[in-house]
Amino acid sequence: MGIMALENIxxxxxxxxxxxxxxxxYLADLGATVIRVESMHRPDPLRINTPYKDNIPGVNRSAxxxxxxxxxxxxxxxxxxxxxxxxxxxxxxKSDVVxxxxxxxxxxxxxxxxxxxxxxxxxxxxxxxSMQGQTGPYASHLGFGNQLTGLTGFTQLTGWPDRTxxxxxxxxxxxxxxxxxxxxxxxxxxxxxxxxKGQYLDLSQNEASIHYITPLMLDxxxxxxVANRSxxxxxxxxxHAAYPCKGDDKWCAIAIFNDDEWEAFxxxxxxxxxxxxxxxxxxxxxxxxxxxxxxxxxxxxSKHTAEKVMYLMQTAGIAAGEVIEPGKLMEDPQLNHRKYFxxxxxxxxxxxxxxxxxxxxxxxxxxxxxxxxxxxEHTEYVCTKIMEMPDDEFIExxxxxxFE
Numbered sequence: 001m002g003i004m005a006l007e008n009i010x011x012x013x014x015x016x017x018x019x020x021x022x023x024x025x026y027l028a029d030l031g032a033t034v035i036r037v038e039s040m041h042r043p044d045p046l047r048i049n050t051p052y053k054d055n056i057p058g059v060n061r062s063a064x065x066x067x068x069x070x071x072x073x074x075x076x077x078x079x080x081x082x083x084x085x086x087x088x089x090x091x092x093x094k095s096d097v098v099x100x101x102x103x104x105x106x107x108x109x110x111x112x113x114x115x116x117x118x119x120x121x122x123x124x125x126x127x128x129x130s131m132q133g134q135t136g137p138y139a140s141h142l143g144f145g146n147q148l149t150g151l152t153g154f155t156q157l158t159g160w161p162d163r164t165x166x167x168x169x170x171x172x173x174x175x176x177x178x179x180x181x182x183x184x185x186x187x188x189x190x191x192x193x194x195x196x197k198g199q200y201l202d203l204s205q206n207e208a209s210i211h212y213i214t215p216l217m218l219d220x221x222x223x224x225x226v227a228n229r230s231x232x233x234x235x236x237x238x239x240h241a242a243y244p245c246k247g248d249d250k251w252c253a254i255a256i257f258n259d260d261e262w263e264a265f266x267x268x269x270x271x272x273x274x275x276x277x278x279x280x281x282x283x284x285x286x287x288x289x290x291x292x293x294x295x296x297x298x299x300x301x302s303k304h305t306a307e308k309v310m311y312l313m314q315t316a317g318i319a320a321g322e323v324i325e326p327g328k329l330m331e332d333p334q335l336n337h338r339k340y341f342x343x344x345x346x347x348x349x350x351x352x353x354x355x356x357x358x359x360x361x362x363x364x365x366x367x368x369x370x371x372x373x374x375x376x377e378h379t380e381y382v383c384t385k386i387m388e389m390p391d392d393e394f395i396e397x398x399x400x401x402x403f404e
Contacts, residue, residue: 004031018174020101023181028071069372070354076376123198133204145171176209238286245306251323342368
């Protein structure tokens with residue numbers, strides 16, 4: 001493996017669950033040495049989240065945790081131990097970046113605030129990914145991504161217009177913030193290279209996530225229209241839905257955006273009598289009669305397999321795709337060609353797919369180097385090799401319960 005883009009950059013990640021770990025993983029995949037600081041006294045909630053390998057619980061058996069934590073090191077430090085904070089500070093002294101995503105004030109209470117860390121390493125870069133930022137009347141609100149998903153408005157947009165909102169499976173905001181956090185860190189590393197100065201990065205997950213609903217905000221600012229749940233429909237297409245197909249719970253999504261696509265669609269269906277009725281003759285008419293339109297289309301799609309419907313539509317230049325089961329995603333030839341899933345041997349999970357990256361760099365590798373770590377798996381290595389701690393001191397601290 002050649003030189004990686006962020007090789008020799010050391011990042012200490014105190015965060016947990018998704019926002020901070022995924023931010024660190026972006027950088028780890030680019031070659032940074034990312035060290036997760038964890039503890040058995042307060043394990044990462046994602047480590048105790050189902051599903052477990054063979055349905056046997058354990059902090060190292062969560063498939064959910066493994067998916068997002070490849071290329072990370074793990075050191076176990078009991079930050080409640082009198083000597084635990086000292087070890088953490090010594091680790092920071094060997095690092096370039098610190099990441100955390102706790103409630104504002106948590107790191108300060110531990111003696112690990114940015115002001116504290118600057119005393120240890122003057123050019124340290126620290127990223128905090130709190131829910132609503134470090135300042136303001138709501139900064140101290142507690143919560144996870146599931147609550148923030150509602151606050152940002154995503155929940156209001158998910159589901160059917162005549163029903164209550166559908167809570168997304170996980171915290172959407174946890175997926176929105178990391179890319180911006182990683183970009184901020186890289187920008188700060190460039191700034192430090194030019195000036196020799198570090199800095200503090202205050203990222204609000206709430207504000208980062210609002211970027212993803214910008215079109216809806218612009219619509220409100222210009223027209224006063226409040227976005228609402230629309231099911232599978234779109235303001236700009238008709239038909240636009242997932243239609244039942246031949247077989248047990250088989251569906252195909254179809255989206256038609258202009259008259260040329262509509263004509264091609266009509267030809268595929270064999271131009272049945274209902275298609276030529278006035279209520280379907282224009283885009284606006286189709287939108288105004290969308291329920292009846294969908295019923296007619298569903299009658300046709302239900303006689304064909306989802307694969308056949310998708311093939312016929314795509315061949316005619318119409319956007320369409322089979323609604324697939326999660327397992328089929330792993331078999332997708334395009335994703336496998338680009339090695340999107342990294343299959344790495346995990347000591348407890350066996351050969352397991354870890355989440356790869358959506359980008360590739362032409363001159364430097366973006367690659368899997370090691371599986372998600374077991375809790376504290378690299379404690380000795382980090383202490384004795386990266387921190388250059390003498391063996392006898394490591395043993396002493398180990399016996400005192402610092403590394404738990």
